[in-house]
């Protein structure tokens with residue numbers, strides 16, 4: 382898709398459809414809407430404020446031949462209350478407009494700048510919203526595939542001299558939007574295609590394409606390192622597990638930021654979670670191909686920062702395995718010895734994510750990580766606590782947690798902190814080993830995080846549980862149903878702007 386900024390009057394843009402956001406309670410008697418009302422032969426005034434267009438996020442009005450305006454179509458999209466405007470709402474209305482217009486066969490669209498956000502944030506959010514909005518999980522369809530395409534997007538502004546700022550924002554928005562869609566594509570891949578080996582291949586291609594260093598640890602290497610937790614999970618599967626390690630080196634040697642800082646991002650890469658011997662019910666099990674969404678996000682973040690080139694050093698770790706029942710599988714009651722030396726009693730083989738993350742976190746520390754952020758579709762319990770609206774964040778270092786939360790706010794994603802007070806630690810005490818892998822039904826998201834915390838030890842660490850937010854079960858006006866790419870924008874923001882200390 383061609384995307385560009387144009388400093389020009391809205392009525393003089395050469396595209397098929399012009400998109401204008403309408404805020405709740407807005408009147409057409411002043412400013413931009415007044416001008417649009419006059420040019421449209423008072424069409425706007427007859428619509429805005431009626432039941433058809435109150436400016437609510439679901440409101441949409443499509444007009445043909447809107448008077449004295451160069452584009453032949455005018456699309457009004459509700460944008461909610463102006464006071465609540467955020468990068469999230471901009472990206473949602475941009476995505477809604479793009480999906481709507483594509484469904485009408487429109488090939489070129491222009492978005493008018495209407496937000497009070499700064500120019501760059503608004504433009505970037507709009508581009509991300511359009512790209513994410515147009516994503517379709519129809520790779521395997523041979524009929525009813527979405528063949529229509531929007532191939533030109535114009536961002537319109539009347540502020541002269543702002544093209545450079547907008548073009549830079551467009552380029553960032555494109556990198557980020559494409560990274561998110563790349564991860565969504567991976568989460569959609571069936572587990573018969575995206576095995577741990579195939580995930581390593583895709584990571585290899587990404588590393589090559591964008592200039593990252595990659596190291597893939599195989600089972601022999603992991604045995605040598607004593608990664609008994611990750612290897613234990615993999616035992617039931619015929620597919621060998623891997624630990625994929627990607628590196629980005631952006632801190633200039635000898636420069637001010639060369640103070641030994643290394644951010645590690647660790648993503649859970651279970652390519653299929655059957656539950657293992659503690660097998661899951663059949664209903665909805667097909668969804669468990671997305672249990673590698675944390676790893677996909679890690680790869681997407683690494684891919685984006687390889688292009689954005691922030692002056693920091695980052696390592697991305699993707700422990701990846703299947704979780705399967707078989708005669709070789711690990712069993713409830715087994716004791717595993719993790720790389721850190723800690724012993725783990727397996728209570729439930731379906732609590733496998735924390736096991737593979739444990740060894741990856743230990744390995745990140747061995748690589749010299751000074752801050753660790755892991756992300757995982759870790760617990761069903763997070764959906765009970767926060768639904769599909771917020772992801773949970775927990776950690777051992779409030780400063781790091783706050784920085785990630787701040788990045789989420791700036792990136793337009795919702796994350797909510799859950800407590801990690803000491804008494805929760807009791808729930809994962811084992812009678813026979815150092816720790817057990819399940820604390821039972823109560824506070825499931827917190828006890829899972831507590832388990833990981835045992836392996837982060839003294840390194841500042843934050844954990845994102847994206848089990849409730851990484852998959853959207855309903856189609857939305859701004860987005861197809863399926864994988865969402867949750868937390869990718871947050872982590873890119875964090876690495877690029879919030880990780881200098």
Ligand code: BES
Nearest residue numbers: 729731732734758759760761762819848
């Ligand atoms: N991958 C699941 C978590 C999950 C559940 C993600 C539903 C998305 C939707 C994870 O491996 C798991 O099975 N967790 C168990 C832990 C329990 C056995 C302690 C869970 O949440 O039920």
Ligand code: MN
Nearest residue numbers: 654731732733
């Ligand atoms: Mn599981």
Ligand code: ZN
Nearest residue numbers: 651654672734
């Ligand atoms: Zn899982």
